[in-house]
Amino acid sequence: MKGSVESALTQLKAWLAQPDLPSDGRLPPERELCTLLGVSRGALRKALSTLEQDGELWRQVGKGTFIGARSVEKSLSISTVAEGSNPLEVMQARLLVEPMLAGEATVHATGAHLAEMHRCNRIQREARTWRQYENADNRLHRTVAEATGNTVLLALFDQLNAIRRTVVWGRLRDKPDYPPADHKSFGQHELLVRAISERDQEGAYQAMHDHLMTVQESLLRASSRGSGSEPDNF
Amino acid sequence: MKGSVESALTQLKAWLAQPDLPSDGRLPPERELCTLLGVSRGALRKALSTLEQDGELWRQVGKGTFIGARSVEKSLSISTVAEGSNPLEVMQARLLVEPMLAGEATVHATGAHLAEMHRCNRIQREARTWRQYENADNRLHRTVAEATGNTVLLALFDQLNAIRRTVVWGRLRDKPDYPPADHKSFGQHELLVRAISERDQEGAYQAMHDHLMTVQESLLRASSRGSGSEPDNF
DNA sequence: AATTCTAACCAATTGTAAATTGGTTTTGCA
DNA sequence: TGCAAAACCAATTTACAATTGGTTAGAATT
Numbered sequence: 125m126k127g128s129v130e131s132a133l134t135q136l137k138a139w140l141a142q143p144d145l146p147s148d149g150r151l152p153p154e155r156e157l158c159t160l161l162g163v164s165r166g167a168l169r170k171a172l173s174t175l176e177q178d179g180e181l182w183r184q185v186g187k188g189t190f191i192g193a194r195s196v197e198k199s200l201s202i203s204t205v206a207e208g209s210n211p212l213e214v215m216q217a218r219l220l221v222e223p224m225l226a227g228e229a230t231v232h233a234t235g236a237h238l239a240e241m242h243r244c245n246r247i248q249r250e251a252r253t254w255r256q257y258e259n260a261d262n263r264l265h266r267t268v269a270e271a272t273g274n275t276v277l278l279a280l281f282d283q284l285n286a287i288r289r290t291v292v293w294g295r296l297r298d299k300p301d302y303p304p305a306d307h308k309s310f311g312q313h314e315l316l317v318r319a320i321s322e323r324d325q326e327g328a329y330q331a332m333h334d335h336l337m338t339v340q341e342s343l344l345r346a347s348s349r350g351s352g353s354e355p356d357n358f
Numbered sequence: 359m360k361g362s363v364e365s366a367l368t369q370l371k372a373w374l375a376q377p378d379l380p381s382d383g384r385l386p387p388e389r390e391l392c393t394l395l396g397v398s399r400g401a402l403r404k405a406l407s408t409l410e411q412d413g414e415l416w417r418q419v420g421k422g423t424f425i426g427a428r429s430v431e432k433s434l435s436i437s438t439v440a441e442g443s444n445p446l447e448v449m450q451a452r453l454l455v456e457p458m459l460a461g462e463a464t465v466h467a468t469g470a471h472l473a474e475m476h477r478c479n480r481i482q483r484e485a486r487t488w489r490q491y492e493n494a495d496n497r498l499h500r501t502v503a504e505a506t507g508n509t510v511l512l513a514l515f516d517q518l519n520a521i522r523r524t525v526v527w528g529r530l531r532d533k534p535d536y537p538p539a540d541h542k543s544f545g546q547h548e549l550l551v552r553a554i555s556e557r558d559q560e561g562a563y564q565a566m567h568d569h570l571m572t573v574q575e576s577l578l579r580a581s582s583r584g585s586g587s588e589p590d591n592f
Numbered sequence: 593a594a595t596t597c598t599a600a601c602c603a604a605t606t607g608t609a610a611a612t613t614g615g616t617t618t619t620g621c622a
Numbered sequence: 623t624g625c626a627a628a629a630c631c632a633a634t635t636t637a638c639a640a641t642t643g644g645t646t647a648g649a650a651t652t
Binding site for chain 2: 177178179200202203205208209213214216217220221224228274275276277279280282283284286287290293
């Protein structure tokens, strides 16, 4: 009959109105529920589908059908994301996000931000250990994010950074002992800070993009070189 | 003999100095390693223990023994970020992030992604309740993030979305009962999906940007109107 | 002829039991 | 007494079967 789906919808709504449904918001599997309501599985599924579009329940393969809104805490775990990712993917995300942050920083950066960036540049030039260089690099990138003046963007950067660290952790065994000598990054970092200082939005975007491109290139070079350590300040 | 532990420590350090140890930093299980080094398990364990106290490796039952420092997962609290933010700031972050995601989606979107986006468009056109409309909107935006094919970008979008929901949580009084009638968003959503379908990167970026601009405008209009409900699908 | 129902199959997830692994205790031996 | 070997324990991973939402093909019904 034609109205079988509507009938199923009615039956389903009536069943959901029951006061004694399980407290975890999970309703029986479709194969049980359809016999319980005396409708075919197809009709039940169409009824469930409309209720899902209304946001009154949500379904997931292998898990079940649940009342209410989907739980959000799914992919917020940094380690979970990191496990399903790889250095190249993180790098490409950085290539999209960080130049945008640099461009935004040109609009909102304060004098304190600029001073801190210059300080990072100086520390990098004078760095004598890899650790010093790396710390200054991290600090510079985060200062750019701070300079956007947007706490949400800063939180996103921190999330990206945490994912990056977790992805790299375990892969990078032995870091070099000394900072890079003939390194492009020196000049690129200074170009970046200059562009932000001069409120050159496009220039800052480009400088950050170029810098991350060289990082990506050395990353690719390293991974193609085999199991060797990943270089640069990735 | 007395110096068996010291012998084990020496052997172990020599083994760790090997250049071809596995890249994940994991050592062979104790039962293998002790035969490998020709020492008893007890002596090996004492040697491992001293190295662990020195922070040169860490161990966990059932997992293994690893070189380096334990990974630390510091979880970034969404509610903390949300408390120090506001709807306008979230909106500006969206304006910077989501058009970029849309542009990237044009490169990597699969047929399944496009089908899902069209489905969201259709549901929005046919929506009869606000909740239906809002669900489809959320779904569409998330599908765009999925279509980037980058799990890190997807995680960042989820983070941004979670912040948005938390920020809006306490401020949104009463939602309208019916979906928007003369709404710009209809056309904008369809423009967006069309641009992604046609692999028009710049067009997708622009469409998402325009869409979010109208959302922001209505948000500003609402907040200037006083304590009234924030409209649209913010 | 069209629709709907049934059954089978698929893919994601969960549940479970066995195997693995670091930590501890017991036993054997010199 | 001291140490090595074995046995045992608990946390974790792995392998595999069972469950569950999603899909498709063919039979059944109208």
